[in-house]
Amino acid sequence: MTFRLQDEIKQTKPFPRRSSEASLAIVRTAAVIDHALQDVLRPFDLTPTQYNVLRILRGAGEAGLCGREIGERLISQVPDVSRLLDRMDEMGLITRAREEADRRHVTARITVKGQLLVREVEAPLLKLEKSLFGSVSEADLIHLIGVLDEVRNSR
Secondary structure, three states: OOOHHHHHOOOOOOOOOHHHHHHHHHHHHHHHHHHHHHHHHHHHOOOHHHHHHHHHHHHHHHHOEEHHHHHHHOOOOOOOHHHHHHHHHHOOOEEEEEOOOOOOOEEEEEOHHHHHHHHHHHHHHHHHHHHHHOOOOHHHHHHHHHHHHHHHOOO
């Protein structure tokens, strides 16, 4: 049986193990989704990681979060969260303030501009999500989520 992945990457030999094929299918699918996400966010001058930070801070509300907490919640880990937050602060999407009680602690919060941008991006992202997963049944999505959870938690 020939699967589409083998055709997509022009591999003529079969995979040595089904787990090898599954691993590569996950990586390939993630790359396809990431590329499509970048395309959707580009007109808004946002990267997927910046969008992820905005979503995290929107969820944190008025309390905000420190850089370490943001870094722990990011989908894709970045080596320098401080520099990422610096750029987003310069863009006016977030603010950062030192806490009075502990001057070492800097809290980041989403700005009104950042909130408006997240709202503006929601419709194109929903359209992308529907184009990627619209033909997949609810049961298959639940199964896929469960399998991916197992893979992530096996380490």
